[in-house]
Amino acid sequence: MILTLIRIELLKIFRKWRTYIGFIAIGILVPVIHTAMYYEGQESLDFMTRNLQQSFVFVGNLLNGYFISYIILNALTIHIPFLITLVAGDLLAGEATAGTYRILLTRPVSRFQVVSSKFLTGIIYTNLLVLWLAVMSLGVGLLLFGIGELIVIRSDTIIILDKSDVIWRFMLAYGFATLGMSVVCSLAFLFSSLVENAIGPIISTMAVIIVFIIISALDIDVFKSIQPYLFVNYILNWREFFNDPLDFPRIVESVSILLAHLVLFFGTAVYIFKKKDILS
Amino acid sequence: MKNLFLVLLILIGINAAYSQSKNPDEILKRVTETFEMIKDYEVDVLINVNVKFLKMPDRKAKIFYKQPDKIFVESEGFALLPKQGLNFSPLTFLQTAHTALIDRVEELNRINTTVIKVIPIGNKSDIILSTLWIDESRNLIMKIESSTKPDGSIVIEFQYSKIDDNFYLPSTIVFTFDVDKVYFPTGITGEMNSESEKKDKKNDIAKQGKVTITYSNYKVNQGLSDELFKKESPN
Numbered sequence: 001m002i003l004t005l006i007r008i009e010l011l012k013i014f015r016k017w018r019t020y021i022g023f024i025a026i027g028i029l030v031p032v033i034h035t036a037m038y039y040e041g042q043e044s045l046d047f048m049t050r051n052l053q054q055s056f057v058f059v060g061n062l063l064n065g066y067f068i069s070y071i072i073l074n075a076l077t078i079h080i081p082f083l084i085t086l087v088a089g090d091l092l093a094g095e096a097t098a099g100t101y102r103i104l105l106t107r108p109v110s111r112f113q114v115v116s117s118k119f120l121t122g123i124i125y126t127n128l129l130v131l132w133l134a135v136m137s138l139g140v141g142l143l144l145f146g147i148g149e150l151i152v153i154r155s156d157t158i159i160i161l162d163k164s165d166v167i168w169r170f171m172l173a174y175g176f177a178t179l180g181m182s183v184v185c186s187l188a189f190l191f192s193s194l195v196e197n198a199i200g201p202i203i204s205t206m207a208v209i210i211v212f213i214i215i216s217a218l219d220i221d222v223f224k225s226i227q228p229y230l231f232v233n234y235i236l237n238w239r240e241f242f243n244d245p246l247d248f249p250r251i252v253e254s255v256s257i258l259l260a261h262l263v264l265f266f267g268t269a270v271y272i273f274k275k276k277d278i279l280s
Numbered sequence: 281m282k283n284l285f286l287v288l289l290i291l292i293g294i295n296a297a298y299s300q301s302k303n304p305d306e307i308l309k310r311v312t313e314t315f316e317m318i319k320d321y322e323v324d325v326l327i328n329v330n331v332k333f334l335k336m337p338d339r340k341a342k343i344f345y346k347q348p349d350k351i352f353v354e355s356e357g358f359a360l361l362p363k364q365g366l367n368f369s370p371l372t373f374l375q376t377a378h379t380a381l382i383d384r385v386e387e388l389n390r391i392n393t394t395v396i397k398v399i400p401i402g403n404k405s406d407i408i409l410s411t412l413w414i415d416e417s418r419n420l421i422m423k424i425e426s427s428t429k430p431d432g433s434i435v436i437e438f439q440y441s442k443i444d445d446n447f448y449l450p451s452t453i454v455f456t457f458d459v460d461k462v463y464f465p466t467g468i469t470g471e472m473n474s475e476s477e478k479k480d481k482k483n484d485i486a487k488q489g490k491v492t493i494t495y496s497n498y499k500v501n502q503g504l505s506d507e508l509f510k511k512e513s514p515n
Contacts, residue, residue, distance in 0.1 A: 052360075055362065055489065058358070059353045061358065148357065149358040158334050160336035
């Protein structure tokens with residue numbers, strides 16, 4: 001039964017124009033970044049490694065598909081949440097706006113099944129969006145720029161990973177990014193269960209993410225005590241898969257915290273939806 | 281006490297007399313002549329980089345050298361080589377006008393070496409002062425310590441093996457050099473610093489780096505074409 005519900009929900013969301021906005025945005029943005037990197041990537045790389053070049057001679061090329069994909073993943077994981085909320089914020093509130101809640105709930109399915117199918121549809125959409133990002137950035141990037149060693153530049157460390165040691169890291173990083181984005185989806189879904197209009201959850205989720213990102217980025221003592229409790233702090237920890245050696249405790253901690261948020265947001269949404277007085 | 285002082289005086293005297301009897305330019309000339317026997321070579325290298333802020337696996341590459349200072353590095357993947365000393369050759373090193381003087385005799389890795397200080401004359405050279413440890417029995421440079429204007433100090437330590445029963449060429453070279461305090465712009469990656477990175481940033485970063493290059497499969501005096509060195513050079 002739940003599979004049928006998910007199929008119906010997928011049909012519903014993919015009939016809406018807004019569902020394609022995320023795919024189109026990534027489909028346009030990633031080739032634009034590829035083109036820019038094709039022409040000016042080497043200059044950017046030289047700028048990033050200028051300190052290192054004072055002491056070392058570089059042999060070979062670091063401008064490759066892995067490097068470009070890493071940059072794209074870095075840049076877009078902060079912004080993809082906004083694309084996800086467009087769909088996730090509409091999942092429940094959209095029914096209220098359209099006035100189809102009552103019709104939906106007169107079907108011989110429980111409220112839990114309805115809310116679960118909608119949530120899983122949101123998760124599937126999130127997965128598809130991250131998969132699309134992976135195909136566009138990594139797939140097309142490797143076709144255009146080829147493979148090579150990946151240089152990871154942090155504020156105080158440079159890690160150069162052998163080309164044979166990179167692809168599994170990307171797979172796990174995309175998997176982790178999917179989990180992070182699923183938390184965003186579940187937050188938008190929770191907000192969606194609270195209101196009757198889809199705009200509210202979309203704006204609220206974006207506002208929460210923006211505020212959390214700003215608080216996470218500011219190096220102020222007052223915020224430092226709050227930072228560990230902000231889930232956005234953990235969403236970007238897919239970067240840990242590009243560390244050498246891997247910081248397993250940190251990865252496990254991040255995954256656990258994100259999963260806990262996911263369950264909490266979904267559980268709360270289920271509770272609210274089950275108790276909800278359906279009036280439209 | 282008097283005897284001890286006398287012995288010390290005699291030892292210093294012997295050492296000084298020994299140093300005076302040698303001509304540093306003659307020693308350096310013999311080193312150059314030994315190296316001049318090697319017209320060109322190609323060699324497989326294994327590069328190990330040990331710098332605190334840099335994590336990378338050991339890399340394999342091939343180095344081609346042709347007299348007097350042509351060098352070409354070929355690597356399947358990406359490799360880093362120390363900028364200072366990569367194309368070191370006694371031919372170019374001693375070509376610039378310099379003053380040399382014998383400092384002392386010293387045992388280095390169980391090899392008796394003559395320590396010569398080389399001071400470049402004029403402003404052309406980046407090197408302020410070099411100290412060379414020379415194995416006179418084989419006419420080989422065993423160690424170099426150089427202070428340079430832009431890059432601080434560098435120490436290069438050599439180990440040799442005999443190739444084709446004829447030439448001594450490095451089997452291992454260890455470069456120890458100063459590395460500038462690093463700041464890496466992360467703007468392009470869009471990275472926000474993680475908590476651990478924020479903490480680490482406050483720590484001082486070690487300023488010394490070490491690169492070990494292990495050489496194997498030398499092919500000496502094969503008549504390498506000049507065309508090879510017209511390819512994109514690492515320098």
